[in-house]
Structures are given as structure tokens and as C-alpha cells.
Amino acid sequence: MRYSEDHKAKTHQRIIEEAALRFRRDGVGATGLQPLMKALGLTHGGFYAHFKSKDDLVETALQHAVQTLESSTAEVLHSAESPLPLFIQRYLSDLHRDNPGAGCPLPTMSAELGQRGEPSATTDAMVRNRLALIEQNLEGENAEDESVLMLSAMIGALLLSRSVKDPELSDRLLHTTRRLLIEKTQDQ
Amino acid sequence: MRYSEDHKAKTHQRIIEEAALRFRRDGVGATGLQPLMKALGLTHGGFYAHFKSKDDLVETALQHAVQTLESSTAEVLHSAESPLPLFIQRYLSDLHRDNPGAGCPLPTMSAELGQRGEPSATTDAMVRNRLALIEQNLEGENAEDESVLMLSAMIGALLLSRSVKDPELSDRLLHTTRRLLIEKTQDQ
DNA sequence: TGTACATCAGTGAACGCGCGTTCACTGATGTAC
DNA sequence: TGTACATCAGTGAACGCGCGTTCACTGATGTAC
Numbered sequence: 001m002r003y004s005e006d007h008k009a010k011t012h013q014r015i016i017e018e019a020a021l022r023f024r025r026d027g028v029g030a031t032g033l034q035p036l037m038k039a040l041g042l043t044h045g046g047f048y049a050h051f052k053s054k055d056d057l058v059e060t061a062l063q064h065a066v067q068t069l070e071s072s073t074a075e076v077l078h079s080a081e082s083p084l085p086l087f088i089q090r091y092l093s094d095l096h097r098d099n100p101g102a103g104c105p106l107p108t109m110s111a112e113l114g115q116r117g118e119p120s121a122t123t124d125a126m127v128r129n130r131l132a133l134i135e136q137n138l139e140g141e142n143a144e145d146e147s148v149l150m151l152s153a154m155i156g157a158l159l160l161s162r163s164v165k166d167p168e169l170s171d172r173l174l175h176t177t178r179r180l181l182i183e184k185t186q187d188q
Numbered sequence: 189m190r191y192s193e194d195h196k197a198k199t200h201q202r203i204i205e206e207a208a209l210r211f212r213r214d215g216v217g218a219t220g221l222q223p224l225m226k227a228l229g230l231t232h233g234g235f236y237a238h239f240k241s242k243d244d245l246v247e248t249a250l251q252h253a254v255q256t257l258e259s260s261t262a263e264v265l266h267s268a269e270s271p272l273p274l275f276i277q278r279y280l281s282d283l284h285r286d287n288p289g290a291g292c293p294l295p296t297m298s299a300e301l302g303q304r305g306e307p308s309a310t311t312d313a314m315v316r317n318r319l320a321l322i323e324q325n326l327e328g329e330n331a332e333d334e335s336v337l338m339l340s341a342m343i344g345a346l347l348l349s350r351s352v353k354d355p356e357l358s359d360r361l362l363h364t365t366r367r368l369l370i371e372k373t374q375d376q
Numbered sequence: 377t378g379t380a381c382a383t384c385a386g387t388g389a390a391c392g393c394g395c396g397t398t399c400a401c402t403g404a405t406g407t408a409c
Numbered sequence: 410t411g412t413a414c415a416t417c418a419g420t421g422a423a424c425g426c427g428c429g430t431t432c433a434c435t436g437a438t439g440t441a442c
Contacts, residue, residue: 011386027300030303042386045387045431047429054428112300114351115215124353124357127348128357152341156347160315163315165309173315180334180337223394230420241397
């Protein structure tokens with residue numbers, strides 16, 4: 001069968017989006033290409049008309065996730081008067097914790113990507129981007145250093161709050177870190 | 189062949205230790221039982237004389253790692269006059285970053301364990317233990333909240349510093365977080 | 377307008393591979409007599 | 410002391426399974442004439 005002109009591009013995009021979701025939610029290693037294609041109503045053979053390999057998809061999906069996150073963050077930054085508290089509020093929200101598939105790839109994917117052979121430079125780019133973003137919205141002379149602490153705390157708190165079984169402990173990790181970091185932005 | 193009385197117990201322990209190393213260094217999913225047993229000079233069939241399943245080993249190895257870490261931490265706590273800075277120094281050391289197989293399971297394993305079906309209560313126990321440990325060595329009235337921030341920052345910084353490709357960025361993440369957290373303990 | 381052909385996204389069987397798990401077996405040593 | 414037997418940690422072939430990847434094929438539609 002032959003399809004409309006942009007049909008292939010649409011399928012391509014659908015694969016990327018479904019992969020970006022599954023890689024973050026389930027992990028890269030635990031995401032099979034066969035189930036992924038099936039979920040899109042396709043057969044697995046067709047995958048290689050779109051990507052060179054699974055690793056190719058991993059890199060593409062990661063970059064897609066990064067781009068999506070960054071543009072939604074940019075929106076927050078330009079709309080709010082003091083954007084950093086809002087950014088922290090959203091990053092350490094229950095919604096973000098409960099939907100890893102739609103969120104930041106750092107807490108979910110970076111450990112596995114680091115363990116999987118050569119890591120890509122995408123993680124570096126993302127970390128640098130986040131640090132710059134925080135730093136620019138922090139006042140005070142040691143904003144550069146504080147941004148490192150804040151990013152570390154955000155990622156650690158999100159990771160832990162997702163890994164822990166007890167909902168109360170999870171809430172405590174998430175909400176306490178959130179409150180203290182937001183207070184920090186107001187100290188300055 | 190029949191072995192000395194404690195032979196089986198020794199083999200059991202060797203499996204646990206090798207697994208605890210590999211699970212943390214390579215990830216649980218990426219660690220095969222066959223290569224693991226082979227590395228110990230054994231064949232894979234014998235594994236099931238020691239453990240009910242891979243999941244059984246995962247839980248056992250995790251608990252072993254936790255126990256080892258906690259006893260080495262206890263040592264630090266009882267030897268030093270002000271133990272918290274030393275604890276942070278060690279947790280966020282280059283040595284710890286460069287040897288995930290011998291270190292804290294939280295940055296390496298917790299994301300994957302959270303993704304793998306039902307998470308065990310061991311993560312909760314570990315988090316609680318670490319929080320209590322930090323809190324007890326922090327002065328000031330909001331030690332309870334500060335301990336959450338510190339633990340999150342430590343785990344996030346270690347995770348990021350291991351995931352990033354550029355050694356300078358890695359050092360910056362690790363060393364800046366370390367310095368700021370140690371300063372925090374002295375503020376109080 | 378009607379027919380022959382080219383295109384190519386997607387199909388689905390097949391590939392080798394490593395996984396976790398099972399199981400009949402081995403064989404050195406301890407115990408029973 | 411010598412012989413028959415029991416033990417059981419470890420062996421290694423085999424199981425079904427899902428993985429990533431390959432490839433000959435399909436068939437609806439566009440293009441050429």
C-alpha cells in the first residue's frame with residue numbers, strides 16, 4: 001500500500017513518542033521493540049524502515065524528550081514573574097512523580113544509560129541546560145554553585161520518591177525537598 | 189563430590205557478593221546468572237541449589253549491600269568527632285563515584301527496582317536509615333527536614349556525576365554539592 | 377480515459393542469541409556395618 | 410580394616426521465551442504513456 005505524503009513522517013513521530021514514554025516509564029532494557037510497534041498497531045519488521053537500530057531510537061527518543069521538556073520549561077520561565085519557584089513546584093509535583101513516562105529523563109534513564117556502554121553527550125547537554133536555567137533565575141553571588149545543589153536535590157528527591165514503597169515517605173521526600181528549595185530561592 | 193562443612197555457605201556468600209557488585213555496576217536486568225556463575229568458576233545449574241530465583245538473589249544481594257554499607261558508615265560515625273562532614277566527604281568522593289559496584293545501591297539500583305514490578309521494602313528501610321543517620325548528626329531545629337534535602341542532593345549528585353560524559357562537569361557536580369553540603373553542616 | 381508499471385511503508389516468517397529455569401546425573405567423601 | 414551405600418554441591422544439556430535484526434514479499438496508490 002502507498003500512503004499519503006506525510007504518512008511515514010507521522011509514523012516516525014509516533015514511534016519516537018511511544019518510545020520516549022516507555023523508555024522513561026519502564027527502562028530502556030525492559031522496553032522491547034516488538035511490543036512497542038504492536039502498541040502502535042504496526043508489526044516489528046517495519047521498525048527498520050524508520051531507525052537504524054534500537055540504540056538509534058534510544059538516542060532519538062531521548063533527544064525528543066529533552067526538547068519537549070525544555071520547551072515546556074521555557075513556557076514556565078517566560079510566563080511567571082519569579083519563575084524558579086514555579087519550576088521547582090512543577091518538577092517536584094505529585095504529577096511529575098506519578099508520570100515518569102512524561103517527565104524528565106534524568107532520574108529515570110541516566111543510571112541505565114550510564115551503565116549501557118558509551119553514554120551519549122545528550123545527558124551532558126541536558127544537565128548543562130538545567131544548571132544554566134536555574135542559575136539564571138537565582139540571585140546572589142554563588143548562584144553558580146547553588147544551581148548544582150538544587151539540581152542534584154531535585155533529581156535525587158524525584159528518584160527516591162518514585163523508588164520508595166510507602167506513600168507517606170514518598171510524599172515527605174518530595175514535599176520537604178520542594179519546600180526547602182523554594183524557600184532557598186526566596187532567601188536570596 | 190562432597191565438600192567441607194562450610195563449603196556451601198561460602199559459595200552462597202560468594203554468589204551474593206558477586207551479584208551485589210554486578211547489580212550495582214551493570215544493573216539488575218543486564219546481569220545474567222550464567223556469566224555471574226561462570227565468573228565464580230561454577231556452572232549456572234548450581235545456582236538453584238542456593239536461591240529460589242533471580243528475584244530472590246536480587247533481594248538478598250540488595251540486603252547484603254545495604255548491610256555492608258551501613259556497617260562501614262557506622263564505623264565512620266563512631267570514630268569521628270563530627271561525623272557528618274566525613275560521611276558526606278566519603279559519599280561524594282571520587283572513589284565512590286568511580287566504583288558504583290562497591291557503593292550505595294540507591295543511585296544505581298533504585299530506578300530499575302522501581303520499574304521492575306513490585307518494589308521491595310528494602311529501599312524504604314535504606315532511605316529511612318540514611319535519613320535518621322543524617323538527622324541525628326545535624327544540629328538545629330529543622331534537622332528533620334534538612335536531612336531530606338541532604339540525602340536527595342547526595343543521591344542526585346552521585347547519580348548525575350556518574351551519568352555525565354565530561355569529566356569536568358562530573359567533578360563540578362560532585363565537588364560543588366560536597367562542598368555546599370559540608371558547609372551546611374557547619375552553619376548550624 | 378485506460379492500462380502497465382514503479383514505488384515503498386509496512387508485513388510476518390525466520391535468524392541466532394542469551395535469558396531464567398529444570399532436571400537427570402556425577403562423583404568425592406562421610407557413615408554403617 | 411574393608412566394603413556397600415547415602416549424601417548432595419555442582420554439572421551441563423535442554424526447555425521455552427523474547428530479544429534485536431534481516432529479508433523476501435505485499436498491495437494500494439501514483440506516474441507514464
